[in-house]
Amino acid sequence: MDLLKVSKTRYTTKAYDPSKKIPQEQFEKLLQVLRLAPSSINIQPWHFFIAEDAAAKQRIAKALTEQYAYNAPKVLDSSHTILFCTKVDITEDHLDQLLAQDESAGRFKGDAAKEAQKNTRIGYVNYYKNEKGDIGRWAENQTFIALGQMLLAAGLEGIDATPIGGFNEEVISQEFGLKEKGLIPSVLLTFGYRSENDFNAKLPKSRLKEEQIFTKI
Numbered sequence: 422m423d424l425l426k427v428s429k430t431r432y433t434t435k436a437y438d439p440s441k442k443i444p445q446e447q448f449e450k451l452l453q454v455l456r457l458a459p460s461s462i463n464i465q466p467w468h469f470f471i472a473e474d475a476a477a478k479q480r481i482a483k484a485l486t487e488q489y490a491y492n493a494p495k496v497l498d499s500s501h502t503i504l505f506c507t508k509v510d511i512t513e514d515h516l517d518q519l520l521a522q523d524e525s526a527g528r529f530k531g532d533a534a535k536e537a538q539k540n541t542r543i544g545y546v547n548y549y550k551n552e553k554g555d556i557g558r559w560a561e562n563q564t565f566i567a568l569g570q571m572l573l574a575a576g577l578e579g580i581d582a583t584p585i586g587g588f589n590e591e592v593i594s595q596e597f598g599l600k601e602k603g604l605i606p607s608v609l610l611t612f613g614y615r616s617e618n619d620f621n622a623k624l625p626k627s628r629l630k631e632e633q634i635f636t637k638i
């Protein structure tokens with residue numbers, strides 16, 4: 422499907438048909454897109470919790486009460502829900518894993534190239550840690566690139582989706598032991614197929630005008 426058409430027709434689904442499931446193969450394809458998401462210096466500072474069965478979705482819905490209760494049915498009636506998490510600190514262990522992965526993928530012609538890559542990463546990480554002083558923000562920005570990529574991918578595959586930032590961070594962190602894992606919860610993303618009663622499917626898109634957001638220089 423045409424990219425612009427998908428951008429115009431994909432929308433935030435507010436109500437799902439709980440009887441409809443995404444074919445496994447197609448969902449696996451979405452996960453591959455997620456894995457291939459780009460990130461600054463290929464830092465991949467993320468971890469994703471994938472919920473498919475009712476019990477797993479219930480665990481996520483524990484964080485969707487009180488002011489976030491309006492988001493609970495989206496998760497519970499979805500076909501699949503993904504919790505996007507971010508590594509709050511970039512550890513030496515994480516950097517080692519990346520380097521080992523780059524090497525096994527065959528990206529280094531020799532030791533000098535490997536050393537250069539290692540030093541570039543360490544340089545950027547130290548810059549965000551020390552000079553900018555907010556490496557968590559930089560790391561989480563990368564996770565949201567993955568979110569954007571998945572929203573478009575779902576649209577291209579004819580799958581409805583909902584990004585959800587409204588959830589209780591403390592509850593979800595406890596439920597999945599995120600602190601112990603060095604993770605923070607960034608965003609939820611539900612997938613499935615819209616219910617006939619989804620009011621949002623019938624509303625027109627609303628975006629600021631071109632002249633408000635573009636400056637041609």
Ligand SMILES: Cc1cc2nc3c(=O)[nH]c(=O)nc-3n(C[C@H](O)[C@H](O)[C@H](O)COP(=O)(O)O)c2cc1C
Nearest residue numbers: 431432433434435492583584585586587588608626
């Ligand atoms: C990071 C992020 C968090 C969002 N959180 C919620 C949410 O908690 N609940 C919800 O119903 N929609 C949520 N949305 C959907 C936005 O309201 C929606 O994307 C925006 O209004 C544009 O509409 P569209 O996606 O239909 O084009 C979120 C979107 C993003 C990108």
